[in-house]
Amino acid sequence: MPELRPSGLGAYFDQHPEVEIVIFAGKGGLGKTTSSSSLAWYASQVQGKRTLLFSTDPQASLSDIWEQNFFGKGEVEVLPNLYVVEIDADRRVAEYQASVKQKIKDMYGIDEVPREIEEYIDSTSAEPAMYESATYDAMAELVARKEYDLYIFDMPPFGHGVRMIAMADILSRWVEKITEARSKVAEYDAIAATLKGEKGHDDAVLQELLDIRNQITNFTDLITNRTRTAFFMVLIPEKMAILDTERALAMFQSLGMEMSGLVVNQVYPADLLDRPGTSEYLRNRVEMQQHYLKEIARKFGSRVQAIVPMFTREPKGAEMIEQAARALIECPIAVAY
Ligand SMILES: Nc1ncnc2c1ncn2[C@@H]1O[C@H](COP(=O)(O)OP(=O)(O)OP(=O)(O)O)[C@@H](O)[C@H]1O
Ligand SMILES: [Mg+2]
Numbered sequence: 001m002p003e004l005r006p007s008g009l010g011a012y013f014d015q016h017p018e019v020e021i022v023i024f025a026g027k028g029g030l031g032k033t034t035s036s037s038s039l040a041w042y043a044s045q046v047q048g049k050r051t052l053l054f055s056t057d058p059q060a061s062l063s064d065i066w067e068q069n070f071f072g073k074g075e076v077e078v079l080p081n082l083y084v085v086e087i088d089a090d091r092r093v094a095e096y097q098a099s100v101k102q103k104i105k106d107m108y109g110i111d112e113v114p115r116e117i118e119e120y121i122d123s124t125s126a127e128p129a130m131y132e133s134a135t136y137d138a139m140a141e142l143v144a145r146k147e148y149d150l151y152i153f154d155m156p157p158f159g160h161g162v163r164m165i166a167m168a169d170i171l172s173r174w175v176e177k178i179t180e181a182r183s184k185v186a187e188y189d190a191i192a193a194t195l196k197g198e199k200g201h202d203d204a205v206l207q208e209l210l211d212i213r214n215q216i217t218n219f220t221d222l223i224t225n226r227t228r229t230a231f232f233m234v235l236i237p238e239k240m241a242i243l244d245t246e247r248a249l250a251m252f253q254s255l256g257m258e259m260s261g262l263v264v265n266q267v268y269p270a271d272l273l274d275r276p277g278t279s280e281y282l283r284n285r286v287e288m289q290q291h292y293l294k295e296i297a298r299k300f301g302s303r304v305q306a307i308v309p310m311f312t313r314e315p316k317g318a319e320m321i322e323q324a325a326r327a328l329i330e331c332p333i334a335v336a337y
Helices: 008-015 032-045 061-066 089-108 115-126 128-144 162-187 189-195 199-223 239-254 270-274 280-303 317-330
Strands: 021-025 051-055 076-079 082-086 150-154 229-235 261-267 304-309
Touching: 008 032, 008 261, 008 304, 008 317, 021 032, 021 199, 032 051, 032 061, 032 076, 032 082, 032 150, 032 229, 032 261, 032 317, 051 061, 051 128, 061 082, 061 317, 089 115, 089 128, 115 128, 115 162, 128 150, 128 199, 229 239, 239 280, 261 280, 270 280, 280 304, 304 317
Parallel strands: 021 150, 021 229, 051 082, 051 150, 229 261, 261 304
Antiparallel strands: 076 082
16 A cells, blocks of 8 residues: 655754755755745744745845845845745846956956947846756855855755756856857957067966866765765645656756655645545545645655655745744654555
């Protein structure tokens, strides 16, 4: 008989104390931000770890859930040991472009970047990879500073969030684009003369690109390191989420990675079926979920690390997050068929 007897995320972290980075992956709206915040609450308030909860979501969902504005404000302490940062990735892209332009001006001793080059640099922000790169770069930078015991990255739903792993490639392409911009400068007729005899300076931009690439490579090594990084996939007991989880697991396997566990969220209590007052409408939903929970048990079994109930209201604010955290960590729900 298939059964789900998840031990909760607490048991996972007891067994894996060396984990430094946690990433919740999964489709939009299933509970990544809620799970990230719950785990951050537990790690900081119960385990006493200095914890950084990080997001780049332009919809500022951490601000929403913690009922406080973090967007673009740097690291904000919300509770003792718990810091939240919401990166403004668009601003980061703009700052990066401005710094490339400034470097070009300094290097060639010009007051204005030639228009063709300026347009070229500006056009890079239209690339989706640029936005993702800025996100990744910001994460890499925070981790490189080594100021926290645990980093929890609340990812927006890019594909599965699993794309993170393939990000190094995307980033290398972006770095190449900037490198191209750099060689365009060299080609530009009007300043070609200025370039003569200034070869030494030219390498400053290249060096910076290489530094970025190194930081990215180190970070990619870290997030693909099974002992230091844990990936959890959040799903709900519905068909599409199950299919998506199967795809994500296959993708992980093909990359030689291991998913640390699955979190089944938004589960209606099964005993609603035994209560006479339960409406037909709700009864149907509970039955549908029970059907898919059986499928989850059959397909994923012991990979399920936690089952989190559907709360009667949205988990928002520190008190509700604590309640959601206790469910995720202790996991009082076991389902046997
Ligand atoms: N167990 C739960 N019970 C009740 N409501 C929940 C539960 N989990 C999440 N929610 C609500 O569902 C919505 C989506 O959750 P959340 O923001 O955590 O998802 P997400 O995966 O981060 O979404 P996105 O992909 O858009 O970032 C939120 O309004 C949240 O409050
Ligand atoms: Mg979210």
